[in-house]
Amino acid sequence: MEILKTVLYIIVAIFIFGLLILIHELGHYLAARIFKVTIKEFSIGMGPRLISYTSKKTNIAYSLRIFPIGGFVSMVGEDEDTEDPNALNKKKPWKRLIIMAAGAVMNISVGVIAMLILVASPAMRIGGTTVAEIDEGYEQIQSSELLVGDRIIKVGKTRVHYYQELSYEIMNQGYEPTDLTVVRNGETITLKSVVFPTIEDSGVKFGDLFFKVRALEKNFGNVVSYSLYSSFSTIKMIWDSLISLITGRFGLSSLSGPVGVTKTVAESARAGVASLVYVSIFITMNLGVFNLLPIPSLDGSRILFVLIEMVRGKPINPKYEGYVHFVGIILLFILMIAITFKDIIKLIA
Secondary structure, rough: OHHHHHHHHHHHHHHHHHHHHHHHHHHHHHHHHOOOOOOEEEEEEEEEEEEEEEEEOEEEEEEEEEEEEEEEEEEEOOOOOOOOOOOOOHHHHHHHHHHHHHHHHHHHHHHHHHHHHHHHHOOOEEEEEEEEEEEOHHHHHHHOOOOOOOOOEEEOEEOOOOHHHHHHHHHHOOOOOOOEEEEEEEEEEEEEEEOEEEEEOOEEEEOOOOOEEEEEOOOHHHHHHHHOOOOOHHHHHHHHHHHHHHOOOOOOHHHOOHHHHHHHHHHHHHHHHHHHHHHHHHHHHHHHHOOOOOOOOOOHHHHOOOHHHHHHHHOOHHHHHHHHHHHHHHHHHHHHHHHHHHHHHHHHO
């Protein structure tokens, strides 16, 4: 019975991963159709085709491929010269910019909408930033001078509005002494170098809360604002993680490929619907942010080439742009294979 449950969770994880890829590619597809770009194929997955259907009306092939690790919308004029008047490279730069950005925008937009639904559901409580109770057992807590009733408005220099932002900023900054700005009896006070308890994961230290906050009664206004601030906090979390990876705080062992993501989603499915939805929100926003990075072969790189064209007044030779994307996709595949291998070793260890 337990094996059947595990298989079911893995199937759910693969389905969700595929759905998030579909959302991304659908953004590109819809934008391309709006601007009447000739599309050759809309594909979910990579590698050999499992199923394919070609529309007689549009001549677009719709495909499902064997490896659920990505997808693509193949457009005429994407990396080659052509005489087709509806080719991508024949469209005005601002139209191409929208088409290239549409996938990431779709991912992030769906994430925000899903966050709103999650926050509005009975499964989610809204926590403020007012201290309700301070935990006992840490001597360093006493020196922080944080009091019950204090409303925390800043962690370090970062403004916080709700519990989601507060807990993340303490996790992100609180591995070392950090200032807290609070409102106490109408007066704004800065508590200097507050020492937080720390936890360690994969050799990296994170701050931990030593207090609980007051829950807020839900109403339309705070449900919407909590959803928006939580979405911004999630995007900031992704961005901070990328910076930490570049600066060396996080090692390559922190990266996860399709196997690691599938494992995480499956574990979230075991924990319940709310956990599964939140992890899915994080992944779809992650897809959106990551694809906007100016890395060769990703949407961000193609956006960069269009921006350069808009500044120069003429496009870069498509041949050279194609070389850049080709090298980029080879390097990304090598990185993905290495990360997948690491995830498999970690899974069976």
